[in-house]
Amino acid sequence: MTDTTFDRGFDTRSWITEKIFMGMSFCDYLKSLLTPTNAIFALILIVGVPIVIYRFAFGIGAATNLTQVNPWGIWIGLDVMSGVALAAGGFTVATAVHILGLKEYQPIVRPALLTGFLGYLFAVIGLCADLGRPWKLPVPMVYSYGTGSVMFEVGWCVCLYLIVLGLEFSPAAFEWLGLRKAREWAVRMTLVLTIFGLCLSTLHQSSLGALFLMMPHRVHPLWYSGYVPVFFFVSAIIAGMSMVIVEGGLSHRVFKSQLNPNDHGTADTLTLGLAKGAAVVLFAYFFLKLQGLVDGGRYDLLLTPYGAWFLFELLGFVLTPCLLYAVAVRRQNATMARWVAGWTVLGIVVNRLNLSVIAFNYNAAERYVPGFMEIMVSVTIITIGIITFRWIVNRMPVLHEHPDFPQAH
Numbered sequence: 081m082t083d084t085t086f087d088r089g090f091d092t093r094s095w096i097t098e099k100i101f102m103g104m105s106f107c108d109y110l111k112s113l114l115t116p117t118n119a120i121f122a123l124i125l126i127v128g129v130p131i132v133i134y135r136f137a138f139g140i141g142a143a144t145n146l147t148q149v150n151p152w153g154i155w156i157g158l159d160v161m162s163g164v165a166l167a168a169g170g171f172t173v174a175t176a177v178h179i180l181g182l183k184e185y186q187p188i189v190r191p192a193l194l195t196g197f198l199g200y201l202f203a204v205i206g207l208c209a210d211l212g213r214p215w216k217l218p219v220p221m222v223y224s225y226g227t228g229s230v231m232f233e234v235g236w237c238v239c240l241y242l243i244v245l246g247l248e249f250s251p252a253a254f255e256w257l258g259l260r261k262a263r264e265w266a267v268r269m270t271l272v273l274t275i276f277g278l279c280l281s282t283l284h285q286s287s288l289g290a291l292f293l294m295m296p297h298r299v300h301p302l303w304y305s306g307y308v309p310v311f312f313f314v315s316a317i318i319a320g321m322s323m324v325i326v327e328g329g330l331s332h333r334v335f336k337s338q339l340n341p342n343d344h345g346t347a348d349t350l351t352l353g354l355a356k357g358a359a360v361v362l363f364a365y366f367f368l369k370l371q372g373l374v375d376g377g378r379y380d381l382l383l384t385p386y387g388a389w390f391l392f393e394l395l396g397f398v399l400t401p402c403l404l405y406a407v408a409v410r411r412q413n414a415t416m417a418r419w420v421a422g423w424t425v426l427g428i429v430v431n432r433l434n435l436s437v438i439a440f441n442y443n444a445a446e447r448y449v450p451g452f453m454e455i456m457v458s459v460t461i462i463t464i465g466i467i468t469f470r471w472i473v474n475r476m477p478v479l480h481e482h483p484d485f486p487q488a489h
Contacts, residue, residue, distance in 0.1 A: 099256065099257075099475065100475075102474065102475065121463055121466075121467055124456075124459060124460060124463045125460065125463065125464075127456060127460075128456045128457065128459060128460025128463070129460060131143070131453045131456050131457055131460070132209065132457055132460060134453070135209060135212075135453065135457060136212065139212070140210070140212060143451075143453045143454070143457070144450075144451060144453065144454045145448060145449060145450060145451045145454065146448070147446065147448075149441065149444055149446045150440075150441055150444070150446065150447075150448035152436050152437065152440060152448075153210075153437065153448060153450055153454055154433070154437060154450045154454055154455065154458055155206050155207075155209055155210040155454065155457065155458060156207075156210055156436050156437075157432050157433040157435075157436035157437045158206075158429065158432070158433065158458050159202070159203060159205075159206025159207070159209070159210075159458055159461060160203050160206050160207050160210070161288060161432035161433075161435070161436055162428065162429045162432045162433070163199050163200070163202060163203035163206060164199065164200065164203050164238070164284075164285070164288060164316075165285070165312070165315065165316045165319040165320075165428050165432060166195075166199055166319050166320070166323045166425060166428065166429075167195065167196040167197075167198075167199025167200050167203065167320070167323075168196070168281065168285065168316040168317060168319055168320030168323075169192040169195055169196055169319075169320035169321065169323050169324040169327075170192050170193045170195065170196020170197065170199075170245055170248070170277070170320070171196065171241075171274075171277045171278055171281040171320070172192070172317055172320035172321055172324070173185060173188055173189055173192035173193075173320070173321075173324060174189060174192070174193060174248060174274045174277060174278075175274060175277075175278050177189050178270055178271055178274040179271075179274055179275065179278070184349075184350070184353070185350060185353070185354075187346065187350065188324060188328060188350055190249065190252055190477075190478045190479075191324070191327055191328065191331060191473075191478055191479060192320075192324050192327075193245060193248050193249045194249055194252075194469065194472060194473070194478055195323060195324070195327050195469070196245050196320075197242070197245040197246055197249055198465050198468055198469055199465075200238060200241065200242045200245060201242060201465075202461050202462070202464070202465040203238075204217075204238065204242065205461055206458070206461050209457055209461070218239075220232065220235060221235050221236055221239065230287050230290050230291050230294075231291070233283065233284070233287050234284045234287045234288060234291075237280045237281075237283045237284035237287070238284055240276075240280055241277055241280040241281060241284065244273050244276055244277045244280065245277065247266060247269065247273055248270065248273050248274070248277065250262075250263075250266045251263045251266045251267050252476045252477055252478055253476060254266060255476070255477050255482040255484070255485045256475060256476040256477065256482070258484070263485070281316075282313065285312055285313045285316040286309035286310065286312055286313040287309065288312050289308040289309040289310070289311055289312030289313070290308070290309045292304065292308050292435060293306065293308060293309070295440075298440055298441050298442075299435065299439060299440060299442075300381075300386055300390075300439035300440075300442040301376055301378045301381060302373070302376070302378060302381050302382070302386060302387060302390040302439070303390070303434060303435055303439045304376070305372035305373075305375060305376055306372075306375065307368060307371065307372045307375070308372075308435075310368060311365070311368060311369065311372065314361060314364065314365045314368060315365060315428055315431060317361050318358055318361050318362055318365060318424060318428065319424075319425065319428040321354045321357055321358045321361070321421075322354075322358055322421040322422075322424040322425050322428070323421075323425055324354060325351050325354050325355065325358075325417060325418055325421035326418065326421045326422050326425055328347060328350070328351060328418075329351070329418040329421070331473065331479060332347055334470070335473055335474070335479055347414070348414035351414045351417050351418060352408070352409050352412060352414055352417055354417075354421075355405045355408055355409050355414075355417035355420070355421070356405070356409045358401075358405050358421070358424065359402050359405035359406045359409065362398060362399075362401060362402035362405065362424070363402050365398060366394070366398045366399050366402060369394055369398060386439065386442065389434070389438070390434075393427070393430055393431060393434060396427070397423070397424070397426070397427025397428075397430055397431070398427065400423075401420050401423055401424040401427065404416070404420045404423075405417065405420050405424075408420055
């Protein structure tokens, strides 16, 4: 079989109909888009896209409540910090399968890689919304050799890892396009890419936490610790596994037509396996957080309102899901594990927002509260990410095998 793109009898119209419109005529494809879910997405985009344009046209001051005192908002805490953590399922699952040899998790590698790739891509887009002038994003990486800067290392690692994720996912795209030779080359690079991705992820996940080491005067003492880089890396592993569970549960409801009826039992088994791993890592993370609390020695602050919120995060979003994951695994209850995964994902988001927004500049007289336009920009970016994920899954062999490439994943 020759590559589809280079066939002499290649028919562009037929290719577009089959690959883009999923075998439907243009009119039928447009009709298929008339769904309640798409109506909600369209409403969000109608409101959000003009706000994004307004932000770049009139500046960050006109579109946000950020100030010189409070320079970080939800675009950093939610879009970047949380987005990068929740995208960690790519390196977590790929490492388990290709390095640790847990081949039973092979069916969820591609969904995890796609989630990771889009998570990092839209985290970068969120960063562009915060910084402005996206065409100058590479300048500090090329012309400012600040090798002692955490952001220099994070910028290079995120850029390289985004490329690695794209290459790791590329076999699915090449199968969709019918490019056999390109797919073969991409598959051969799998192990090298996985090792490289693991190294890059270890560096930048922890380095994001290291940003806060330079700001002990800004971060509340209950959240500030010399262990923050370790906290960020370990919690990213938890976030990655939990996000894969959430994504898998939603995908099996939304994309039923693409799945083999026998896949449900396999999905439950894999979900419980991930839940077991997440429970173990959460248990370790809980005691790491206690070590950070002991190291800080500020037990008196636990009796303050910030202390109550810190305990709620620690007990409600770390210890509780750890125990519930264990119960779900013991009872072989995959549905319960999926609900716990959703709660854990929320906990990771709360932790990142606590560090970068809520407990950040805690002693400043001027407090930051995100404005409507800031919230809508984040909602718009997340919505476009979901639409992109759905578009790819509906067309490429992500949740199913391509008939021309059996046993491909």
